[in-house]
Amino acid sequence: MGVKKIGKQTVRLSEGVRILAAASTVSKKEGEGPLGKYFDKIVEDSTFGEKSWELAESRFIRENMELVVQKAGLKMNDMDYLLCGDLLNQCTASTFGIMDFQIPFFGLYGACSTMGESMCLGAMLIDGGFANHTLVGASSHFCGAEKQFRAPLSLGNQRPPSATWTVTGDGAVVLGKKGNFPCITEITTGKIMDMGVTDANNMGAAMAPAAVDVLINNFQDTGRKPQDYDVIATGDLGEIGRGLVVDLMKKEGFTMDGRFTDCGIEIFDKNTQDTHSGGSGCACSAVTFCAHFYPRLMSGEIGSMLFIPTGALLSTTSSQQGQNIPGIAHGVVIEGCGEKEDK
Amino acid sequence: MGVKKIGKQTVRLSEGVRILAAASTVSKKEGEGPLGKYFDKIVEDSTFGEKSWELAESRFIRENMELVVQKAGLKMNDMDYLLCGDLLNQCTASTFGIMDFQIPFFGLYGACSTMGESMCLGAMLIDGGFANHTLVGASSHFCGAEKQFRAPLSLGNQRPPSATWTVTGDGAVVLGKKGNFPCITEITTGKIMDMGVTDANNMGAAMAPAAVDVLINNFQDTGRKPQDYDVIATGDLGEIGRGLVVDLMKKEGFTMDGRFTDCGIEIFDKNTQDTHSGGSGCACSAVTFCAHFYPRLMSGEIGSMLFIPTGALLSTTSSQQGQNIPGIAHGVVIEGCGEKEDK
Numbered sequence: 135m136g137v138k139k140i141g142k143q144t145v146r147l148s149e150g151v152r153i154l155a156a157a158s159t160v161s162k163k164e165g166e167g168p169l170g171k172y173f174d175k176i177v178e179d180s181t182f183g184e185k186s187w188e189l190a191e192s193r194f195i196r197e198n199m200e201l202v203v204q205k206a207g208l209k210m211n212d213m214d215y216l217l218c219g220d221l222l223n224q225c226t227a228s229t230f231g232i233m234d235f236q237i238p239f240f241g242l243y244g245a246c247s248t249m250g251e252s253m254c255l256g257a258m259l260i261d262g263g264f265a266n267h268t269l270v271g272a273s274s275h276f277c278g279a280e281k282q283f284r285a286p287l288s289l290g291n292q293r294p295p296s297a298t299w300t301v302t303g304d305g306a307v308v309l310g311k312k313g314n315f316p317c318i319t320e321i322t323t324g325k326i327m328d329m330g331v332t333d334a335n336n337m338g339a340a341m342a343p344a345a346v347d348v349l350i351n352n353f354q355d356t357g358r359k360p361q362d363y364d365v366i367a368t369g370d371l372g373e374i375g376r377g378l379v380v381d382l383m384k385k386e387g388f389t390m391d392g393r394f395t396d397c398g399i400e401i402f403d404k405n406t407q408d409t410h411s412g413g414s415g416c417a418c419s420a421v422t423f424c425a426h427f428y429p430r431l432m433s434g435e436i437g438s439m440l441f442i443p444t445g446a447l448l449s450t451t452s453s454q455q456g457q458n459i460p461g462i463a464h465g466v467v468i469e470g471c472g473e474k475e476d477k
Numbered sequence: 478m479g480v481k482k483i484g485k486q487t488v489r490l491s492e493g494v495r496i497l498a499a500a501s502t503v504s505k506k507e508g509e510g511p512l513g514k515y516f517d518k519i520v521e522d523s524t525f526g527e528k529s530w531e532l533a534e535s536r537f538i539r540e541n542m543e544l545v546v547q548k549a550g551l552k553m554n555d556m557d558y559l560l561c562g563d564l565l566n567q568c569t570a571s572t573f574g575i576m577d578f579q580i581p582f583f584g585l586y587g588a589c590s591t592m593g594e595s596m597c598l599g600a601m602l603i604d605g606g607f608a609n610h611t612l613v614g615a616s617s618h619f620c621g622a623e624k625q626f627r628a629p630l631s632l633g634n635q636r637p638p639s640a641t642w643t644v645t646g647d648g649a650v651v652l653g654k655k656g657n658f659p660c661i662t663e664i665t666t667g668k669i670m671d672m673g674v675t676d677a678n679n680m681g682a683a684m685a686p687a688a689v690d691v692l693i694n695n696f697q698d699t700g701r702k703p704q705d706y707d708v709i710a711t712g713d714l715g716e717i718g719r720g721l722v723v724d725l726m727k728k729e730g731f732t733m734d735g736r737f738t739d740c741g742i743e744i745f746d747k748n749t750q751d752t753h754s755g756g757s758g759c760a761c762s763a764v765t766f767c768a769h770f771y772p773r774l775m776s777g778e779i780g781s782m783l784f785i786p787t788g789a790l791l792s793t794t795s796s797q798q799g800q801n802i803p804g805i806a807h808g809v810v811i812e813g814c815g816e817k818e819d820k
C-alpha cells in the first residue's frame with residue numbers, strides 16, 4: 135500500500151492542504167433561505183443578464199471563481215490547476231465559465247458530488263507535489279437542470295414531496311499549502327452504489343447508500359466513530375435521504391446524532407420555501423460549505439468536519455431506458471483552525 | 478513552485494509511473510481498419526448483445542477493463558482508484574460500465590481528450606503516493622454519439638468531408654509503480670482554447686488550437702523540440718486538424734514532420750472505409766494508444782512519445798445556442814522500454 139493510504143478507501147495527506155478561501159454566489163431563492171446572509175453574492179435575476187440559463191450558470195461560475203481567487207489574495211495566474219464540473223450536458227456550464235481564465239483544466243463529472251470530487255483531486259494534486267494552488271468548485275442552476283432533466287418550467291408540473299430543489303449558484307475554494315486556514319487532512323473516495331432506486335423524484339433515496347458507504351469506510355479506515363466529528367454533512371440527500379442514512383447506519387451499528395446534517399436541509403426553509411425534501415444540485419453542497427461551514431471552520435467553532443457531497447448518476451436516457459439510479463459520494467475530512475498549528 | 482512542476486503547464490513525475498498493461502476492445506468497423514489485427518477483442522455486433530447502444534458502450538467498458546486488469550496479472554481489487562469518462566450525457570456509459578467493480582471512482586469529462594485526462598490524473602495519484610495501482614480509460618460508441626450529438630442513424634444524413642467517424646470501443650490501461658514497462662514521465666495539462674470554430678462537423682479545426690497549446694507548452698517547459706520525440710500523436714484531429722496543427726506550429730517556429738501523427742488518421746483507412754477526415758471519439762485515442770503504440774513502446778521500437786488526446790467541448794445545447802466549440806488536450810510523455818532501467 136502507498137504510504138498515504140490508511141485503509142481501503144481513505145488516504146491521509148502528508149501535511150494537510152489548506153483551504154485559503156471560499157466563495158459562494160447564488161440566486162434569489164437561496165438568498166431568501168436560512169443561509170441568505172452568509173453568501174458572498176446574491177444575484178436577484180437568475181438569468182444573470184445572460185440570454186440563456188446555460189450562459190447564466192457559466193457566469194455564476196466565472197464571477198464566483200474570480201471572487202474566491204481575490205478573497206485568497208491571489209491572482210488567477212497563481213492557480214496551477216482548475217478542477218470543476220456541473221450537471222449540464224457535456225459540462226458546458228464549466229467549459230464556458232472558466233475558459234477565459236486560461237488555467238490547466240481537469241473537467242470532472244461526479245453529478246452533485248462534484249464539489250467533493252474536485253476538493254479530493256485538487257488537494258491530492260497539491261499534497262502530491264504537483265501544484266502550489268488549485269482552484270476547485272461546482273455549480274448548478276435550477277432552471278437549466280429542470281429543463282434538461284425533467285420538464286420545461288412553463289409546463290408547471292407538480293413536484294412530489296420527495297423531490298428536491300436544484301440550487302442555483304457556484305461554490306468554489308482555493309487550496310494551498312500554507313497558513314492558518316482550515317485544513318483538508320483525509321480523503322475517503324466513494325464507489326458507485328446501486329440499491330435499485332429508479333424514481334428520479336427521489337434522489338435522496340438513490341444517493342443515501344453512497345453516503346453510507348463513505349461513512350462506514352471512513353470510520354473503518356480511520357478508527358473513528360460519528361461522534362469524533364463536530365459536524366458530518368452530506369451534500370443533498372434532503373430530509374428523506376438523511377433519514378435513510380440514519381436508519382441504514384443504525385443497522386451497521388453507528389448512531390448518527392444531531393451533529394449529522396445535510397446541506398440540502400440547511401440551505402432552504404422547507405416550511406416557507408416550497409422546496410419539499412430540500413436543496414440539491416452540485417451547488418447545494420458547494421455553496422453551503424463555502425457560506426455556512428467554512429467560516430465556522432475558520433473561527434474554530436467547528437474543530438473537525440466530515441464533508442460528504444453526494445451525487446446521483448443518471449441521465450434522462452438512462453432513466454427512460456429503465457435503468458436504476460446509482461449514487462456516489464466523496465468524503466473530505468477538514469480540521470478547523472482551533473487546535474491546529476500554523477506550519 | 479512545487480518541486481515537480483517544471484514549467485507553466487508541465488510536471489515531471491518523481492519516479493515515472495509504469496503502464497503495466499493496455500487493452501482495447503472495438504467493434505467491426507475498427508476491426509476492418511489498418512489496426513485490426515492489433516486490437517485485443519473485436520465485437521462484430523456493435524450492440525454487443527445489449528438492448529441499447531448506451532448499454533452496449535457500458536459493456537465495452539466493463540469487458541475491456543476486466544481484460545486489462547487480467548493482462549496486468551492483477552485483480553480488480555488491487556486497483557486503488559478507477560478514473561474514466563465518455564461522451565454520453567452525464568457519463569452514464571462509464572457509470573453503468575464500471576459500477577460492479579466497486580472501486581473508488583473519479584468520473585471525468587474531457588470529451589475526446591478523456592484518455593489523456595485519465596492517464597494524467599491516474600499517474601499523478603500514484604506518483605503522489607495515494608495509490609499503487611490505478612485503472613484508467615475512455616470509451617465511445619458511434620451509434621450512441623450520432624444519436625445524441627447529430628441525428629438518428631436511420632435518417633441517413635449525409636456527412637461532410639470534414640466530418641470524422643466516432644470510434645466504437647474502450648481503451649484502458651493499468652498504471653503502477655514497478656517493472657520494466659513503458660513509463661509516464663511528464664504531464665502537460667491543457668487549457669481550454671477557443672478560436673471561434675462553430676462547425677460541429679469540423680471538430681479537427683475546433684481542437685487543433687488546443688493541441689498546439691499543449692505542444693508549445695511541452696516544448697517550452699521541457700526545452701525539447703518536435704524531433705526529440707520518436708512519435709507525437711494527437712487524439713482525433715483527423716486529416717484536416719493535423720494539417721492545421723502543422724501550419725499553426727510552423728508559425729510558432731516548429732517543424733512538425735512525419736513523426737507527428739494522429740490517432741484518427743491511424744485507425745481508419747479513409748480510402749476504403751468512408752470515414753472522411755478520420756476517427757474521433759474518446760475511444761479513438763484510447764484504443765489506438767493501447768493497440769498501436771503501447772506494444773511498440775513495450776518492444777523499445779518507440780523510445781519516447783508525446784501522446785496528446787484532444788477533445789471538443791460542446792453540447793447540442795451550446796451549439797444550438799450559437800456558442801463556439803472550444804477544445805482541450807492533455808499531453809502525456811511516455812518513455813519506451815528501450816533505454817530505461819527497471820527500478
